[in-house]
Amino acid sequence: MAPIWLGAVAYDPKAVTIWEAIREVFREQRVPFEYALLSSYETLVEALFAGRIDVAWATPTAYLQVARRCGGEAQALGMRDVDVGMHCQFVVKRGSPLSSLGELRGKTVAFGSRDSAQAAILPRHWLEAQGGLVADKDYRPLRFDIDVGKHGDTGTSELNVLHAVASGEADAGALCDATWVRVVAEGLADASACRLLWTSPPFNHCMFVALPGLPAEKGMAFRDALFSMDFNRPEHRRAMELEGLRRWLPPHLDGYGDLRMAMERQGYFER
Amino acid sequence: MASPVDAGELGSTDGLYLLLEQEMLALEPGTRASIASRAPRAAEEIASFCRVQGHRFLGRDPDGNFVIERGDGLPVAGGARPERLAAAPLRADPRSGFAPRGAAVEAGGEPFPFDECERPGAWADEAPELYRQATAGVWSVERDLPWGELRPLAPPLERAVGQVMTFLAENELSALYVPAGHLARVHPHYTEVVLFLAAQMSDEARHIQAFTRRAEAAGGTLGYSTAASQSSLKSLMDPPDLAGGTFLLSVLGEGTFLDLLKFIEEHAPDPVTAALAQRARQDETRHVRFGLSLVRGLLQERPEEAQRLSRLAAARAEKLASAGGGGGIAGANRYVYQSLCVLAAGGLEPARLPQGIAKVQGLQDAMHRHRVQRLLACGFDAHDAESLSSGHTPNFM
Numbered sequence A: 001m002a003p004i005w006l007g008a009v010a011y012d013p014k015a016v017t018i019w020e021a022i023r024e025v026f027r028e029q030r031v032p033f034e035y036a037l038l039s040s041y042e043t044l045v046e047a048l049f050a051g052r053i054d055v056a057w058a059t060p061t062a063y064l065q066v067a068r069r070c071g072g073e074a075q076a077l078g079m080r081d082v083d084v085g086m087h088c089q090f091v092v093k094r095g096s097p098l099s100s101l102g103e104l105r106g107k108t109v110a111f112g113s114r115d116s117a118q119a120a121i122l123p124r125h126w127l128e129a130q131g132g133l134v135a136d137k138d139y140r141p142l143r144f145d146i147d148v149g150k151h152g153d154t155g156t157s158e159l160n161v162l163h164a165v166a167s168g169e170a171d172a173g174a175l176c177d178a179t180w181v182r183v184v185a186e187g188l189a190d191a192s193a194c195r196l197l198w199t200s201p202p203f204n205h206c207m208f209v210a211l212p213g214l215p216a217e218k219g220m221a222f223r224d225a226l227f228s229m230d231f232n233r234p235e236h237r238r239a240m241e242l243e244g245l246r247r248w249l250p251p252h253l254d255g256y257g258d259l260r261m262a263m264e265r266q267g268y269f270e271r
Numbered sequence B: 001m002a003s004p005v006d007a008g009e010l011g012s013t014d015g016l017y018l019l020l021e022q023e024m025l026a027l028e029p030g031t032r033a034s035i036a037s038r039a040p041r042a043a044e045e046i047a048s049f050c051r052v053q054g055h056r057f058l059g060r061d062p063d064g065n066f067v068i069e070r071g072d073g074l075p076v077a078g079g080a081r082p083e084r085l086a087a088a089p090l091r092a093d094p095r096s097g098f099a100p101r102g103a104a105v106e107a108g109g110e111p112f113p114f115d116e117c118e119r120p121g122a123w124a125d126e127a128p129e130l131y132r133q134a135t136a137g138v139w140s141v142e143r144d145l146p147w148g149e150l151r152p153l154a155p156p157l158e159r160a161v162g163q164v165m166t167f168l169a170e171n172e173l174s175a176l177y178v179p180a181g182h183l184a185r186v187h188p189h190y191t192e193v194v195l196f197l198a199a200q201m202s203d204e205a206r207h208i209q210a211f212t213r214r215a216e217a218a219g220g221t222l223g224y225s226t227a228a229s230q231s232s233l234k235s236l237m238d239p240p241d242l243a244g245g246t247f248l249l250s251v252l253g254e255g256t257f258l259d260l261l262k263f264i265e266e267h268a269p270d271p272v273t274a275a276l277a278q279r280a281r282q283d284e285t286r287h288v289r290f291g292l293s294l295v296r297g298l299l300q301e302r303p304e305e306a307q308r309l310s311r312l313a314a315a316r317a318e319k320l321a322s323a324g325g326g327g328g329i330a331g332a333n334r335y336v337y338q339s340l341c342v343l344a345a346g347g348l349e350p351a352r353l354p355q356g357i358a359k360v361q362g363l364q365d366a367m368h369r370h371r372v373q374r375l376l377a378c379g380f381d382a383h384d385a386e387s388l389s390s391g392h393t394p395n396f397m
């Protein structure tokens, strides 16, 4: 079998460590495997359609763009356990009298990078769908468009959101619950100055995706090698810890409806 | 399941997440905790916590408490399991850095430049006990040597003492620098070895202080340091690894020094020289035992390493021979040789000199015999032990 070419975005130097370790696992499973690191999810999607890679490690927005471009026939191959049932959240400053989304009318709301599903696209969607508030008309968005192209992977923009809320620059801010749990556990001062206002319905996050034409043999070999990774084996554990999961799961396709709708309404598919 | 943990009305940033994480750390994976919370957003906050930290959120029990099953790893800590690292590991991971042995080490650290990362060669079974002894019996140069009893000696004897002290001090300096060069390369999980090396260096520092002070304490001076002595000591720094360095320094060199220090103690012309030779020998006995233990452990695991160690010693002997060291004790530092004879003879009286010379000859024989015994105890065969000992530097160390 020719090598499976995986493409991923180099959102952090540790990406090299992670994919080298995963390549080791594939080697152990006798599955020829190569990886290519790209600098943005847009080029990742292009690389997939150009046939330069077989499988893309895609954010949910990139996954939905791939799915849209191939008429819903994209092959989803697997995902992280932590990415099933993710939530976005709005936080406010501790001591803020705000208690519901609707009360954000006339307020300033901080968002992460404009291409981040968890810190921009979905929060804006929920503000409209559940709070009845339209950006620029009913509230002032304060956007931190940092690391655009990385779809919010670096997490930097969410830290800016927290800082804006903590410093009073914004009345509320949007971020992902995974970030929230992490920074609260670490005692980040800007997080300690905030509290949770609202939690969204669940959605699912990153996905290994391939085009419909991926040979079945390759798809099967990819899944088998991926799912052979065991958190309790020291030689697997490091890569899994760095990638932030304990178990690879089969695709859960049910958690993308809200994001698809949000991307449609925000014109995301036309870009 | 134990009684519920009371989380009061805490929100995530009021301490709910801190409380949950601390509770989870105290649980075994697979066991459950129940959390009593009256906070308005507790359900969503606990659910997020569980997903992100890898625990199972099981909803509410009939009493309305939240039930969590502890997952098999917190997301950041892990990898090294304390129970596996209670003893010196077979292999140590350079990425654990300066984390003490037994700590749970977060994955993803940078590798440290430790290159002694395997137990054979980086570990000595006797290191923990020897370190205990080293720190239990620390003596002081100021306090524990009878400086007040020192009286002027006849000039030939004082000159001999000054020359012997010079030689001892230069050897002690090498015994300080050689382990210093190795220490920073040994993985910290071979903890007692690292601690022992530090204690050894502190011993050598004391010896250097004592020997140089004695040389000048009774009106004498330091003596002569030869180029041959220096090249012999310099070649102790050649082996790049702890086992090789320890073999040359501690097994062969310091081993030989045990006989030398005993000889100096027996023939010391004054109580300070006798006392410091005796104190130093006690310390050196530990250094030699450490070396024997480390080399014996290495050869038990990897018998083929005997050849490499033999070659190291042979290469050193060859290098010294070609540098013009010559053979026999006089080829090294004739003033040291002569000084030992003077000490053994009690001065330069013609009637006693032959006896002094004979005693130094007896010392050389004893050194060789004991070196062979130590090499056999390390695991070398009789032939190798004999030839290694015969080729040992005339500079003793």
Ligand SMILES: [Fe+2]
Pocket (backbone or CB within 6 Å): B172, B175, B203, B204, B207, B280, B283, B284
């Ligand atoms: Fe010493």
Ligand SMILES: [Fe+2]
Pocket (backbone or CB within 6 Å): B175, B200, B204, B254, B283, B284, B287
């Ligand atoms: Fe020593």
